[in-house]
Amino acid sequence: xxxxxxxxxxxxxxxxxxxxxxxxxxxxxxxxxxxxxxxxxxxxxxxxxxxxxxxxxxxxxxxxxxxxxxxxxxxxxxxxxxxxxxxxxxxxxxxxxxxxxxxxxxxxxxxxxxxx
Amino acid sequence: xxxxxxxxxxxxxxxxxxxxxxxxxxxxxxxxxxxxxxxxxxxxxxxxxxxxxxxxxxxxxxxxxxxxxxxxxxxxxxxxxxxxxxxxxxxxxxxxxxxxxxxxxxxxxx
Numbered sequence: 001x002x003x004x005x006x007x008x009x010x011x012x013x014x015x016x017x018x019x020x021x022x023x024x025x026x027x028x029x030x031x032x033x034x035x036x037x038x039x040x041x042x043x044x045x046x047x048x049x050x051x052x053x054x055x056x057x058x059x060x061x062x063x064x065x066x067x068x069x070x071x072x073x074x075x076x077x078x079x080x081x082x083x084x085x086x087x088x089x090x091x092x093x094x095x096x097x098x099x100x101x102x103x104x105x106x107x108x109x110x111x112x113x114x115x116x
Numbered sequence: 117x118x119x120x121x122x123x124x125x126x127x128x129x130x131x132x133x134x135x136x137x138x139x140x141x142x143x144x145x146x147x148x149x150x151x152x153x154x155x156x157x158x159x160x161x162x163x164x165x166x167x168x169x170x171x172x173x174x175x176x177x178x179x180x181x182x183x184x185x186x187x188x189x190x191x192x193x194x195x196x197x198x199x200x201x202x203x204x205x206x207x208x209x210x211x212x213x214x215x216x217x218x219x220x221x222x223x224x225x226x
Binding site for chain 1: 214218219
């Protein structure tokens, strides 16, 4: 079946612009996660969704970052007023059916964001 | 909080050599432990996992044993192939989010 998909695969934007990154999880997966992979910080957790609710947003680095999920499926990560330090690969993952530590998280290919 | 420390790379090996990547962790409670692999140009994929002490995870000739007494989860493969060239990440979770190590780049030469 189809895996986790993300779009766009690459995004170049100017400093100060807003960007939206999209994630389509595996059908039926109720848990969805966003991570960021950057040279200086490695792989960091950003936010966790269970259904449409986000019980843990603790990894979002600033209030310029927000995310939503609709219909228990697609999620959008929005970065407002982008800064150069936001340049990274943004990864989305999903797991079934309830999340939890022993459930495998399936990762998408990522969106490479470059802020110039 | 949770943290994962893994051997820094890069690691370069010849085909059929033995590979070990060390991983130690700090966590509260009893986390699940994972090794993820990222092949060139591809996304992260789960290589193996162990959910309790003394469990051994294995896949594609790779093995790792959950050692609670030494808080370690070292990855091993007895005979590597060129196709094993990738970045390997050790990770843990005791709720839903993964905490990753910095990653180890492994290059296998023919």
